[in-house]
Amino acid sequence: MKKIFNWQILYRYPWFIPLCIFFLMIYVYIWALQGLQVDFQLLKDSWPFITDFIYRLFPPNWQVLDIAIKALIETVQMSLWGTSIGAIFSLPIAIASANNVAPLWLRWIANLLQNAIRSIPSIILGLIFVAATGLGAPAGTLALSIYTIGYLAKFYQQGIESVDYRSLESLQVIGASKIQIAQYGILPQILPLGLGYTLWMFEYNIRAASVLGVVGAGGIGFQLKSYIDGFEYTKATTMMLVLLVVVTVIDWFSSKLRRYLESM
Template identity: 70%
Template structure:
């Protein structure tokens, strides 16, 4: 009984320490935010005024919205595909069950370097290189995708059953053969699910890239906002919302089917 009582007290002590640590961390973060509740209260009328300017939507620009949305989907499709293809070798080189530590260090450095660059900065870079329009947005999305898909692919590879890899190594299989026959068949459904999720995410990211002139529906949205044509901007946002909901539903269904493979 004394043993169980001491274990019980030890477990509760750890939980209290963790809870106390979390309270301190969140308190520190809240203090850093410097929230002014009085200012927030005074800003309510301005917020209501801004929202009222967005309504009702101006449906006269629906054709512009649809064309811009098609361009956004095309950008996201190619950007996700480019990023996914480039992520595969980086993920393989980053996995601890496939490569030596010095190779993993370099591959992980590449991942972290790409993730540390905001998508809008990538958009500015490619706009300066290729000019305004969809090509800049597509390339920015492709590089942005690498930082996240490479990490997700890496984690999928590292979760593979080690016995299958070890049996291939014992039989004398090369590194590429281990990846082809021991890794890809196990991670393919999960990897495709991650790619579909990234495609859905990139459609939303593409709208942000429009701020720097990288094409798509975001470019039209920013132009309307800058011109104080808020009703037209609302139409753009509603069209984007409908398509995101549809793609989210379709990708969820596809991911569930892939999980059963």
């Protein structure tokens, strides 16, 4: 029986597989573009409408700056509590999901729970909690908490799975208990990484909170949507600029802190 494919060609021509992957990626992107059915002529004709909308956003109306700052403070408060609550509940789910810690049956349940949470869009979570608690920041905080669990649990899980297994074996050899292994073997290795992930999630939740305001879940997003609905575009611009400044400052601070934690 003749060989269908001579595998030695892969050793002779190491560029063959990367070339195949390259053409496969091109095909996938062409397939995706065809599925989008993009009308480039329509995009070209829509530029006057886009520029007109952007023109109406300026100049910013600084008379609503005090309202923007109050709404932004509420957004930061929502993000702080939402991230903290989500991080607390994420940790046990992450431990139950990790390949090097939990048994197979528990990993299956924990990963299914993670996937279920991540499959629910944040705006749907906002609608659910607005229906439960009414309009305002409490609904947004609860929505961010659940949203955070889905992502931080996965990040923490990856951190736990990246732990050097030799250090855990050393602790097992000297008779350390499971709690001691977690305290002295796992926690010191994942703490800087986990704190970095948590800071990143806090930063992200500030932007997510502004989206949740669209469904009435409080924060700067609620004010932003109100101004856009009322065609008060210059006031909406003030809200976006204040949000930009704060997100930039938090991004700079968290980047500095993450680099410090990684160097520990």
